[in-house]
Each structure stands twice: as structure tokens, then as C-alpha cells.
Amino acid sequence: VPKVPLMEEFELCKALRYHGRIALADSTIITSSRRFFANGVLKTYVLMGRLILLYQLGYSTESLAKSYSKLKSR
Numbered sequence: 001v002p003k004v005p006l007m008e009e010f011e012l013c014k015a016l017r018y019h020g021r022i023a024l025a026d027s028t029i030i031t032s033s034r035r036f037f038a039n040g041v042l043k044t045y046v047l048m049g050r051l052i053l054l055y056q057l058g059y060s061t062e063s064l065a066k067s068y069s070k071l072k073s074r
Helices: 008-019 034-039 041-056 061-072
Strands: none
16 A cells, blocks of 8 residues: 555556556445544545545645645644
């Protein structure tokens, strides 16, 4: 897994695309709902969408992590 402060799953997918196709697994993943309860569903999805957009526009993962931690601590 790439050593980046944020967006590690995107970096991992970029690195793996040269090694073959990525397949979907028939597994379930359980994640924490803490952020959704604390910030609300809409606000959480807007924040995630904003981070993904900025990442795809070329912002560094370090600058995104700083922005994310400021928003997270509100």
C-alpha cells in the first residue's frame, strides 16, 4: 500500500492497473459510521466528493490531508 496520508486506495488502484485487471470481490466490508453520525450524511458525502475531485485535479495528498484534518476537527 502506498505511503500517503490520504487517498491510499486511489494510489493503490493506480499502481495495480499495470499488473492486470481489478475484479470485484463478493465480500462485505464494514466501516465506521461515526463520521456520518457526527457530521451528517450529506456533509460527509460532500466532503468526500470534494476531496476526490481535488485529488483528481492534481492536488497533493499531503495538502488534502491537511485540509481534511482541519474540517474533521470542527
